Amino acid sequence: MADLSRRRLLTGAGLAVGAGAAAGAGLVRLAQPEPVQAAVPGGPIAFHGAHQAGIATPVQDRLHFASFDLGLDDPKKVAELMRRWTAAAERMTTGQEVGTGATGAELAPPDDTGEALDLPASRLTLTVGFGPTFFEKLKLPAPDRLKELPHFPADKLDPARSGGDICVQACADDPQVAVHAVRNLARIAFGAASVRWSQLGFGKTSSTTPEAQTPRNLMGFKDGTRNIAGSDRAALDAHVWVGQEGPEWLRGGSYLVARRIRMHIETWDRTSLKEQEDIFGRTKREGAPYGAAREHDPVPLDKLPADAHVRLAHPDSLGGVTILRRGYSFTDGSDNLGRLEAGLFFLAYQRDPEKGFIPIQRALAARDPLNEYIQHVGSGIWACPGGVRQGSFWGEALFS
Numbered sequence: 001m002a003d004l005s006r007r008r009l010l011t012g013a014g015l016a017v018g019a020g021a022a023a024g025a026g027l028v029r030l031a032q033p034e035p036v037q038a039a040v041p042g043g044p045i046a047f048h049g050a051h052q053a054g055i056a057t058p059v060q061d062r063l064h065f066a067s068f069d070l071g072l073d074d075p076k077k078v079a080e081l082m083r084r085w086t087a088a089a090e091r092m093t094t095g096q097e098v099g100t101g102a103t104g105a106e107l108a109p110p111d112d113t114g115e116a117l118d119l120p121a122s123r124l125t126l127t128v129g130f131g132p133t134f135f136e137k138l139k140l141p142a143p144d145r146l147k148e149l150p151h152f153p154a155d156k157l158d159p160a161r162s163g164g165d166i167c168v169q170a171c172a173d174d175p176q177v178a179v180h181a182v183r184n185l186a187r188i189a190f191g192a193a194s195v196r197w198s199q200l201g202f203g204k205t206s207s208t209t210p211e212a213q214t215p216r217n218l219m220g221f222k223d224g225t226r227n228i229a230g231s232d233r234a235a236l237d238a239h240v241w242v243g244q245e246g247p248e249w250l251r252g253g254s255y256l257v258a259r260r261i262r263m264h265i266e267t268w269d270r271t272s273l274k275e276q277e278d279i280f281g282r283t284k285r286e287g288a289p290y291g292a293a294r295e296h297d298p299v300p301l302d303k304l305p306a307d308a309h310v311r312l313a314h315p316d317s318l319g320g321v322t323i324l325r326r327g328y329s330f331t332d333g334s335d336n337l338g339r340l341e342a343g344l345f346f347l348a349y350q351r352d353p354e355k356g357f358i359p360i361q362r363a364l365a366a367r368d369p370l371n372e373y374i375q376h377v378g379s380g381i382w383a384c385p386g387g388v389r390q391g392s393f394w395g396e397a398l399f400s
C-alpha cells in the first residue's frame with residue numbers, strides 16, 4: 001500500500017486495493033472512467049461538458065487565480081499550449097498526475113511537480129479565459145463584447161495586478177491542489193507564456209448552491225445570498241452563458257471580470273454595527289434585508305437606505321442587470337503600517353459586461369457608502385470559451 005498514489009488509485013490495480021479504503025474519504029469516485037458531478041465532498045467535478053466547470057458548478061473553498069502573458073504571437077503555438085494545458089487539466093481534475101507523473105526517468109525533471117500526490121481531486125476546477133491583449137497579440141478577432149473595462153471613480157489599479165492575456169481560475173477544496181494545478185500549468189507554459197500575477201483566495205464569498213449555508217466575507221456579512229443558482233438554467237442562459245450573439249468558440253462560455261478589492265479592515269472594525277448594517281441594508285447576524293425577517297426573504301428595496309450596497313446592486317434598481325458572483329476573501333499578510341492586506345477578490349461571470357458588471361460598478365462607484373472602506377486595486381476581463389468536449393481542447397474553435 002506504500003505506493004497507493006493518486007495515480008495508482010485511478011488504475012485498475014490501484015482501485016482493487018484502494019476503493020474500499022478510499023470510499024469513506026470520498027475517493028470512490030475515481031472508479032469512474034468519466035468524471036461526474038461531485039456527489040460526495042471531495043469528488044471530482046466533470047471537466048468536459050457544454051460549459052467550463054468553475055462557473056456554475058458548486059463553489060469550492062479555495063482559489064488560486066493566475067493571469068498569464070504570452071511570450072509569442074503565433075496562434076498555432078498558442079493552440080498547442082491550449083492542447084497541452086487541456087490534457088494536463090483533464091488529468092489533474094480527476095486527481096491524476098500530469099503526463100507521466102511525478103516520478104519518471106531519473107535524469108529528467110518529472111512531468112508533475114508532485115505536491116498533490118496522495119491528495120484527492122478535491123473538486124478541482126480549472127477555468128480559462130482570454131483577455132483583450134490576447135487577441136491583439138495573436139491578431140485574432142476579439143469578441144465584440146470583450147473590451148477593456150472603463151475607469152471607475154476611486155479606482156487605484158496597480159498594472160502589476162491587472163490584466164493579462166490568459167487567465168486561469170483554479171478552485172478546489174484543498175489549497176495545495178489549486179496551487180499545484182496552476183504551478184503545473186505554468187511549468188507546461190514555459191517558453192510560451194509566463195505568470196503576470198496571481199492571487200490566492202480562501203473563504204468563498206459567494207454560493208451557487210442556495211440550499212447551502214451562505215459564507216461570510218471579511219467584513220463579517222453573509223455574501224452571496226442573492227446569486228444565480230447553478231441549477232437555474234433559465235437565469236444562466238439569460239445572464240451568464242454567451243449565446244448565438246457570440247463567435248462559435250465562445251458560445252456556452254462567459255465573460256469574467258476580476259477585481260482585487262482591498263478592504264480597510266481596521267477602519268471597518270471601528271464602525272458601529274448600525275452603520276455597518278446600514279451600508280449593506282442587511283442585518284449582520286441573520287443577513288436579512290431591512291424590512292424582512294430572514295436571509296432569503298425578498299428584498300423590500302424601499303425599506304433599505306437609498307444608497308445601501310444591496311439596493312444599488314439589486315437587479316430591480318438597474319433594469320434587470322444580473323451577474324453570477326464567485327469571489328473569494330484574501331489576506332496577503334500585513335503592510336508596513338501593520339494593517340491587514342486583506343479584501344475581496346471579486347469574480348463575476350456574465351453574458352455581456354455592458355449588462356452586467358459595468359452598470360453595477362458604475363452605480364456602486366458613484367454612491368456606495370462602502371467605498372469609504374474599500375479600494376479597487378486590481379482588475380481584469382477575459383472571455384472564457386465554452387465547454388470542452390472529449391478529444392477537444394480549450395478554445396479549439398478559435399484557432400481552427
Ligand SMILES: C=CC1=C(C)c2cc3[nH]c(cc4nc(cc5[nH]c(cc1n2)c(C)c5CCC(=O)O)C(CCC(=O)O)=C4C)c(C)c3C=C
Nearest residue numbers: 217221222223224225226261310313314315344360361374
Ligand atoms: C460590481 C459588482 C459588485 C461589487 C464590486 C461588489 C463588492 C462588494 N460586495 C460586498 C458585499 C456584499 N454584496 C452583497 C450583494 C451584492 N453585491 C453585488 C455586486 C457587487 N458587489 C450584487 C449584484 C449583490 C446582490 C444584490 C441583490 O440582488 O440583492 C451583499 C449582500 C448579500 C448578497 O446578496 O450577496 C454583501 C454582504 C463587498 C464586501 C464588496 C467589496 C469588497
Ligand SMILES: [Fe+2]
Nearest residue numbers: 223309310313
Ligand atoms: Fe456586493
